[in-house]
Amino acid sequence: MEYPLTRYIDPERPPLDFKEYEKAGGYNGVYKALKEMSPDDIISRVKNSNLLGRGGAGFPTGLKWSLVPKAAGGSGIKYVVANADEMEPGAFKDRYLLEGNPHQLIAGMIIASFSIQAQKAYIFLRWAYKKAERELRKAISEAYQAGVLGNNILGTGYNLDLYLHTSAGRYICGEETALINALEGKRGIPRSKPPFPSASGLFGQPTVINNVETLCWIPHIIEKGTDWFKNLSITGEGGTKIYGVSGRVKKPGLWELPMGITLREILNDYAGGMQEGYKLRGIIPGGGSTDFMTGEHLDAPMDFAGVKATGSRLGTGTMIILDDRTCPVAFIKNLIRFFSAESCGWCTPCREGLPWTDKLLQSFEEGRAKPDYMNILTFQTKYMGPGNTFCAHAPGAMEPLQSGLKYFGDDFMRHINEKGCPWRNHENTHR
Amino acid sequence: MLTNAEKEEIHKEITLYPYAQAACIDALKIVQQHRGWISDEAVGDIASELGMSPEEVDSIATFYTRIYRKPTGRNVILICDSVSCMVMGYESVYKQISEKLSIGLGQTTPDGRFTLLPISCLGDCDHAPALMINDDLYHDLSLTSIDDILQKYQ
Numbered sequence: 293m294e295y296p297l298t299r300y301i302d303p304e305r306p307p308l309d310f311k312e313y314e315k316a317g318g319y320n321g322v323y324k325a326l327k328e329m330s331p332d333d334i335i336s337r338v339k340n341s342n343l344l345g346r347g348g349a350g351f352p353t354g355l356k357w358s359l360v361p362k363a364a365g366g367s368g369i370k371y372v373v374a375n376a377d378e379m380e381p382g383a384f385k386d387r388y389l390l391e392g393n394p395h396q397l398i399a400g401m402i403i404a405s406f407s408i409q410a411q412k413a414y415i416f417l418r419w420a421y422k423k424a425e426r427e428l429r430k431a432i433s434e435a436y437q438a439g440v441l442g443n444n445i446l447g448t449g450y451n452l453d454l455y456l457h458t459s460a461g462r463y464i465c466g467e468e469t470a471l472i473n474a475l476e477g478k479r480g481i482p483r484s485k486p487p488f489p490s491a492s493g494l495f496g497q498p499t500v501i502n503n504v505e506t507l508c509w510i511p512h513i514i515e516k517g518t519d520w521f522k523n524l525s526i527t528g529e530g531g532t533k534i535y536g537v538s539g540r541v542k543k544p545g546l547w548e549l550p551m552g553i554t555l556r557e558i559l560n561d562y563a564g565g566m567q568e569g570y571k572l573r574g575i576i577p578g579g580g581s582t583d584f585m586t587g588e589h590l591d592a593p594m595d596f597a598g599v600k601a602t603g604s605r606l607g608t609g610t611m612i613i614l615d616d617r618t619c620p621v622a623f624i625k626n627l628i629r630f631f632s633a634e635s636c637g638w639c640t641p642c643r644e645g646l647p648w649t650d651k652l653l654q655s656f657e658e659g660r661a662k663p664d665y666m667n668i669l670t671f672q673t674k675y676m677g678p679g680n681t682f683c684a685h686a687p688g689a690m691e692p693l694q695s696g697l698k699y700f701g702d703d704f705m706r707h708i709n710e711k712g713c714p715w716r717n718h719e720n721t722h723r
Numbered sequence: 724m725l726t727n728a729e730k731e732e733i734h735k736e737i738t739l740y741p742y743a744q745a746a747c748i749d750a751l752k753i754v755q756q757h758r759g760w761i762s763d764e765a766v767g768d769i770a771s772e773l774g775m776s777p778e779e780v781d782s783i784a785t786f787y788t789r790i791y792r793k794p795t796g797r798n799v800i801l802i803c804d805s806v807s808c809m810v811m812g813y814e815s816v817y818k819q820i821s822e823k824l825s826i827g828l829g830q831t832t833p834d835g836r837f838t839l840l841p842i843s844c845l846g847d848c849d850h851a852p853a854l855m856i857n858d859d860l861y862h863d864l865s866l867t868s869i870d871d872i873l874q875k876y877q
Binding site: 367378379380381382383384386387418419420421422423455457458459460461462463474475476477478479480495536537538539540544545546576580610612613614615618622623626627630633634636 | 739740741744745746747748749751752782783786787788789790801804805806807809810811842843844845846847848849850851855858859860
């Protein structure tokens with residue numbers, strides 16, 4: 293079994309520096325792409341690999357790149373941005389890649405930039421990732437010294453500058469058009485689409501924005517080919533995936549595993565099963581904005597299609613476990629409160645609807661909820677559903693609520709009937 | 724008035740963008756790094772430096788959670804209150820810190836040593852509960868470890 297993304301990562305040691313990673317073959321993909329391939333060849337190869345974006349949406353990466361016009365108007369500059377603004381509750385995979393092997397990301401960004409002929413690239417990094425910031429600064433400076441960044445890279449005449457931008461907080465900045473506004477120094481509010489960033493993105497120029505894990509794949513796919521990539525996965529989606537588990541399991545952590553491995557294998561063989569005294573009730577499969585899965589879905593393959601078939605989304609692949617000693621209403625309220633606090637405030641359903649939903653859930657906990665509140669909550673999930681809001685923030689927030697009402701409806705009702713939370717000592721009432 | 728050091732750092736950031744206004748968030752972060760927070764006066768000074776109106780700069784300063792528009796203590800504790808940390812019992816950690824320092828969220832100790840703030844998921848969920856003090860991350864927190872951690876910050 294191969295684990296290309298994490299092969300050179302050892303959290304106990306500093307990441308490989310340029311020379312070490314280069315010696316290990318880590319820059320072979322860059323050399324091959326820039327010296328032997330045309331930009332079109334690269335895009336075709338990434339397209340043929342069927343690499344699906346690892347940030348959560350699963351959009352085909354090659355298709356995204358192919359939408360960028362060959363000639364850019366305006367300033368003539370095109371951009372590539374690595375979205376390293378990981379901030380979804382329960383997501384912690386990009387941190388591992390950034391801290392553990394920054395050169396892998398840089399190599400991916402060089403190839404991505406060359407393929408769309410971008411002259412400038414940014415890494416948009418979450419402010420809290422201080423260790424990643426230190427490692428990236430060091431790695432970028434090594435890459436400049438080695439001549440894989442800057443002017444006339446590897447003597448090919450291709451120029452690329454790579455900058456690190458650290459953010460100032462706000463989850464919404466991970467939404468790609470909000471990220472663009474944040475990178476332009478503005479409030480991080482999503483933009484209307486179309487135009488899509490591929491046509492008009494950063495500073496009004498064609499821009500490709502990819503997740504860290506997605507970009508880390510590129511050098512490997514270029515070096516080893518599309519068949520190799522496809523054969524790594526169990527199901528048809530190709531590659532491996534970094535899966536994570538947090539919550540009351542015996543061994544919370546992250547593992548690079550073949551795409552399409554079952555939920556059961558991840559939870560039992562890697563996360564070690566539930567801790568003593570705790571039972572599994574639900575799984576949020578890919579960060580806080582994904583629908584619950586339950587014990588009946590343990591045999592689902594954890595790829596985009598497999599999780600979709602259960603009514604949820606693979607998202608980031610970093611799972612949060614709901615156990616039987618945690619109140620499902622409190623669990624969901626915690627998520628809703630996060631999304632409410634992180635709403636950018638631009639559109640009314642999200643700005644008003646999320647705090648309203650938070651207050652409703654608070655009333656369940658305090659024993660003030662009435663039976664028809666169940667209908668109001670259901671109404672909220674439709675009111676803030678896809679198509680009614682400016683971006684995917686509120687619809688994402690509604691996913692754990694709508695599936696929570698479906699799977700844990702009885703627990704909501706118990707709060708009404710018992711005039712309060714049947715679980716005690718569980719919650720953050722101070723906020 | 725921005726200091727020369729602040730101006731120098733801001734102008735270095737400006738070179739990374741096509742126009743000065745794009746460095747607004749960086750400028751706010753630089754000034755905050757030097758002073759701990761962003762005063763009304765600092766908003767005005769950054770605005771004139773970047774050719775923006777103070778209102779525009781303030782709209783940006785107040786949007787981002789890690790830009791402080793009020794003075795903070797010498798050390799800022801950011802305690803993660805997101806879902807994985809909740810499941811793993813962040814609340815008892817919060818209570819212990821809050822009782823020890825006699826402050827709640829959003830408050831600063833009278834001696835100016837600590838400000839306590841909530842923070843969204845720190846991306847350290849397999850080691851929950853987690854918190855940050857200034858630039859340092861602490862995880863796998865237990866009630867016994869907290870006093871020693873706080874002791875490091877005076």
